[in-house]
């Protein structure tokens with residue numbers, strides 16, 4: 001592990017940080033992404049730097065045992081406390097994508113979870129719950145996230161945005177995109193009289209089917 005090459009993961013962080021704006025999930029530097037290196041370290045986007053000009057050394061390393069110590073040239077994202085809290089509490093999570101995507105954030109502003117309007121929600125849980133509002137970047141927000149984010153792979157942050165997780169950055173990004181899709185779908189279905197919601201039992205069935213699908217792909 002001593003000679004572990006971080007560069008591919010640093011490249012990964014830059015690629016997905018850039019895709020936040022190119023795929024319409026966030027404006028400017030309003031979102032952020034991170035990826036776990038091992039049980040005690042992760043990489044995260046820097047604060048206040050335009051993502052289209054990021055270099056490998058701009059990506060910040062955070063030590064989970066000493067998250068307050070700046071490791072490199074750049075100051076890590078203001079949402080580092082929230083990412084740190086999730087990595088400490090959820091060993092199953094290896095990457096996080098935070099966005100302010102429009103429809104999902106509208107649900108967050110209304111304090112409404114994104115419900116089981118489509119079976120694809122089963123990749124993340126039975127719904128996307130709402131974390132109560134706390135000031136951005138604060139330890140209080142990190143605590144509130146952990147209270148709600150004990151299971152599942154996505155949450156809404158009230159009056160703020162989205163936090164999506166995965167085993168890889170690609171998967172976390174896919175979940176962030178899916179949460180936005182589900183929120184948009186739910187909003188449109190409201191205009192047609194409201195969506196018919198899927199039961200928890202049906203979502204369990206769908207998850208079983210996904211397992212078979214993944215095996216077939218291998």
Ligand SMILES: [Zn+2]
Nearest residue numbers: 030136160161
């Ligand atoms: Zn934010």
